[in-house]
Amino acid sequence: MKQTIYFILLCFGIGLNLNAQTDEYAEVYKTLKANDSLIFDRAFNHCELQHLEFLIPEDFEFYHDKEGVINSKDVFINVMKNGICNPNNTTKSTRELVDGSLEIYLLKNNGELYGAIQNGIHRFFETTNGNKVAGSTAKFSHLWILENNKWYLKRVLSYDHQMK
Structure with missing residues (x-):
C-alpha cells in the first residue's frame, strides 16, 4: 500500500513538472513565433x-x-534600409515561413530559462511590376536570449539557400 501511494505521488509530481515544462515551451514558442x-x-x-x-541587441x-x-x-539595419527596403528598388523581396517548419529548443542554466534556439525553413519571393516569382528556400537558426523578461535575437544563421 505504501509503495502504491509513493508511486502515485511520484507520477503526480512528474506530471506536474511535465505540464510546467509544456506550458513554458508553449509560451516561448508563441512569443518567438510572434517575434519572427x-x-x-x-x-x-x-x-x-x-x-x-x-528586438535586436x-x-x-x-x-x-x-x-x-x-x-x-547598426550595420544590419542599414543593410535593410539601403537594400531590401530601398524605395528605389524595382524588385521587392518578401519572405514566408514554411508552415510546420518552426521548431523551438529551450536553453536553461541550472533550470532557469535564459534563451532558445529557433529553427525553421523560409521561402523567398521576388515581385517586379506586380509579377511575383519564387526565389530561394533556405533554413535558418536563430539564437534568442532572454534578458529582463525581454527576448532579443542575438545570432542568426541563414543557410542552405536553394533555388526551387
Whole structure:
C-alpha cells in the first residue's frame, strides 16, 4: 500500500513538472513565433524597420551562406534600409515561413530559462511590376536570449539557400 501511494505521488509530481515544462515551451514558442512575424512580415516584407530596434541587441550577428557576415545591429539595419527596403528598388523581396517548419529548443542554466534556439525553413519571393516569382528556400537558426523578461535575437544563421 505504501509503495502504491509513493508511486502515485511520484507520477503526480512528474506530471506536474511535465505540464510546467509544456506550458513554458508553449509560451516561448508563441512569443518567438510572434517575434519572427515582427522581424520578417513587418520589418522585411513591409519595411517597418522600427521593429528591429527593440528586438535586436547592439552585438547582433548575422551569418549568411551567400552574403557573408554582418556583425552589428547598426550595420544590419542599414543593410535593410539601403537594400531590401530601398524605395528605389524595382524588385521587392518578401519572405514566408514554411508552415510546420518552426521548431523551438529551450536553453536553461541550472533550470532557469535564459534563451532558445529557433529553427525553421523560409521561402523567398521576388515581385517586379506586380509579377511575383519564387526565389530561394533556405533554413535558418536563430539564437534568442532572454534578458529582463525581454527576448532579443542575438545570432542568426541563414543557410542552405536553394533555388526551387
